[in-house]
Amino acid sequence: MLFEILSSLVAGGIAATTYFKQHGTGDDKTKIERIAANAGLVSKDGKKIRIYRRTKGEGFTEYVFQIPLGLSFADFEKKKHVFEDGLNIKRSTLDISLADLKTIHLRSNILEQTKTILMKKKKFRKEIEMSFDGMLKIRIYERPMPEWLPFSDSMLSQCKGWEIPIGVSRCDFVTHDFDAIPHMVVAGATRKGKSAFLKLLVSSLIARRPDDVKITILDLKGGLSFAKFKDVRQVEAVAKSPAEALEALRTIRDEMNRRLEHFLGAGIEDVKSAGVKERHFIIVDEAAQIASAGETDKEIKRLKVECEHILSEIARVAGALGYRLIFCTQYATADTLPRQIKQNADAKLCFRLQTEVASQVVLGEGETDAAHLPLIPGRAVYVTDRKNIVQCAYVADDDINRLIEPHINIRPRKEKKDIEKGNREGATSRSYSLVISET
């Protein structure tokens, strides 16, 4: 009896493994065709998608279909979540291996042990990716993406120039190159990983380009998230109020204008051809806090309007001058994400958002992916000229401290300038104080 149960379990395991190896995960081709038909992805004359090829890759099965005339890839991409749900209907695939079966002890209760294995095993959803190169390609993955990617120093050594690590996609280590694409919009609902990404970004920049990077952080949520960076020599300011933000932005605008005049006078096209190594990153942690729309206090509204104006100017003209804008928000609306900033930020990193409308505000018309990301912190859609689903690397506090520690120092910050400025219009009487080393 025992032998029969065990041998049928083992036989079942072998059969399932062999089946999945040969066929991907079940008859997914037929399912895809049926889902497409049921989701209305059929041409007016009734033509349906037609299978062209099925191939097995490392960890995935790829189905290539011909799309009927009159339909576009965007029509299919919009329904990606419908395909994913459809492929997962009725059952989730159980990740059981022969190794699990081998853990069963013949002398104890086999049925109990089997039940425990089944309960312990995490159910996973099949995940898909879609692309188009004249044919619709749908990849169905056998394993889910990692839910947790700890930061490691080797990620920094894989970066070149002004690249920083972002995380991993299905197939690759993903970096962002701020010299190729200067400005980035980062969006996502609360607790999905925006601040963690910003910490990864700031720590990476400081560790990789300590002598060339300058960072200004507008953290109007109270400055707690970035408190640990405020004494780092590369950090020009951590502004915690609209007045402080405006003060920091006015300083940047003045620098920017001086550089622009110099470039124009000398016939220099951009910061690269000028041989200027410095890049100044301006990070807005929560755009809603600086948005003037809805602000009832007249004086604060005036400050915010000017902040918005300078930020738009940075997005429009300052890329060539060496300024980089990282503009983040959890509320993806037209008020928090000004048109000029969105249009000039060619990179978007979008964590899960609550609605398809919010996803489209950030990623563009028809781009609903961010609303259908799984509820995994750090999971995001990264869009440049390509779109990738990524799991962002998570940099723990100990790693941040280790990376920035050599750059924490004593230095006077802007006191002189502040005294001269006094209570200049628009700025509060706050002055920067002497920064004391934490070491």
Ligand SMILES: Nc1ncnc2c1ncn2[C@@H]1O[C@H](COP(=O)(O)OP(=O)(O)OP(=O)(O)O)[C@@H](O)[C@H]1O
């Ligand atoms: N890349 C990641 N990998 C794994 N876990 C993460 C990742 N990013 C964030 N988390 C987890 O999610 C929590 C919330 O993340 P984070 O502080 O970045 O949220 P947020 O999007 O900035 O939220 P809020 O807008 O409310 O400040 C973190 O404390 C961490 O536990």
